Amino acid sequence: xxxxxxxxxxxxxxxxxxxxxxxxxxxxxxxxxxxxxxxxxxxxxxxxxxxxxxxxxxxxxxxxxxxxxxxxxxxxxxxxxxxxxxxxxxxxxxxxxxxxxxxxxxxxxxxxxxxxxxxxxxxxxxxxxxxxxxxxxxxxxxxxxxxxxxxxxxxxxxxxxxxxxxxxxxxxxxxxxxxxxxxxxxxxxxxxxxxxxxxxxxxxxxxxxxxxxxxxxxxxxxxxxxxxxxxxxxxxxxxxxxxxxxxxxxxxxxxxxxxxxxxxxxxxxxxxxxxxxxxxxxxxxxxxxxxxx
Ligand SMILES: C[C@H](O)[C@H](O)[C@H]1CNc2nc(N)[nH]c(=O)c2N1
Ligand SMILES: N[C@@H](Cc1ccccc1)C(=O)O
Ligand SMILES: [Fe+2]
Numbered sequence: 464x465x466x467x468x469x470x471x472x473x474x475x476x477x478x479x480x481x482x483x484x485x486x487x488x489x490x491x492x493x494x495x496x497x498x499x500x501x502x503x504x505x506x507x508x509x510x511x512x513x514x515x516x517x518x519x520x521x522x523x524x525x526x527x528x529x530x531x532x533x534x535x536x537x538x539x540x541x542x543x544x545x546x547x548x549x550x551x552x553x554x555x556x557x558x559x560x561x562x563x564x565x566x567x568x569x570x571x572x573x574x575x576x577x578x579x580x581x582x583x584x585x586x587x588x589x590x591x592x593x594x595x596x597x598x599x600x601x602x603x604x605x606x607x608x609x610x611x612x613x614x615x616x617x618x619x620x621x622x623x624x625x626x627x628x629x630x631x632x633x634x635x636x637x638x639x640x641x642x643x644x645x646x647x648x649x650x651x652x653x654x655x656x657x658x659x660x661x662x663x664x665x666x667x668x669x670x671x672x673x674x675x676x677x678x679x680x681x682x683x684x685x686x687x688x689x690x691x692x693x694x695x696x697x698x699x700x701x702x703x704x705x706x707x708x709x710x711x712x713x714x715x716x717x718x719x720x721x722x723x724x725x726x727x728x729x730x731x732x733x734x735x736x737x738x739x740x741x742x743x744x745x746x747x748x749x750x751x752x753x754x755x756x
Contacts, residue, residue: 475554482561486552486575488534495577499532502592505660513667514657515643515650517702521600532577533595546608550599555588560622566615571602597654606702613710626718629683636682637705642698649698665692671746672696673730676737679708680717685727694730694747698739
């Protein structure tokens with residue numbers, strides 16, 4: 464989950480220099496585990512047939528379909544055996560360079576707090592349900608595990624090249640809100656979608672958003688929103704293809720070729736787009752009108 468909200472500039476009390484903290488699994492209350500179970504049960508009813516097979520495989524392999532907030536040490540033991548990744552606890556959003564450094568070393572940073580019962584449907588900051596249920600299953604897939612490590616390294620490079628905004632869009636439109644063409648049809652793999660019951664339906668079934676074939680340069684230029692359902696979804700052909708395209712392309716010349724170009728507005732459809740759904744944008748419009756006084 465990528466949020467432009469407040470990020471501290473130094474580790475908070477009790478955090479290590481790399482911003483990690485103990486998960487304090489024993490500190491979770493029954494209410495906390497109850498919130499996890501409510502969210503889990505909702506998603507386990509929705510995701511079969513909607514989530515990518517790779518995601519469902521990861522869920523099972525890591526036993527994340529079981530009740531209760533996972534213990535990161537136990538989860539990391541299983542995950543390490545599969546793809547060398549581990550899950551480390553952090554208090555919330557960490558600075559970009561800290562985030563990328565962890566990812567480049569196959570450490571996924573996960574918030575250890577969970578939303579309150581009255582926040583079931585929407586949270587602005589990534590909590591343990593979004594970070595672990597949303598992101599971790601895909602880390603059990605070797606191709607995606609490689610992709611995210613490479614993304615971490617690419618993030619440190621993008622910081623040096625001043626292109627974090629563009630690289631952040633690649634993350635947003637794949638890791639957070641990506642769709643993939645599975646054998647049986649379009650499937651969800653983005654964490655922001657699989658961890659949201661409403662968007663799990665909207666992303667595949669609504670005729671409001673655009674669904675466009677993934678194109679690296681196009682994605683890097685396209686704006687996104689962080690406060691509501693997406694107005695664009697990009698569809699990859701496969702995780703092999705995403706990994707190949709991004710790791711076999713040197714981004715420096717790509718960054719140079721788009722640096723001076725204008726951002727592509729949300730919901731715009733371009734001549735060259737591979738249009739899978741030309742959305743009506745009815746949802747976004749109705750929300751905007753609803754909020755317009
Ligand atoms: C692109 C940028 O690195 C991205 O927004 C990062 C920033 N810090 C983060 N920090 C945490 N804990 N989780 C995240 O998903 C992110 N996202
Ligand atoms: N190929 C990218 C690194 C990267 C790989 C995979 C995902 C994202 C970024 C670069 O040259 O910077
Ligand atoms: Fe996320």
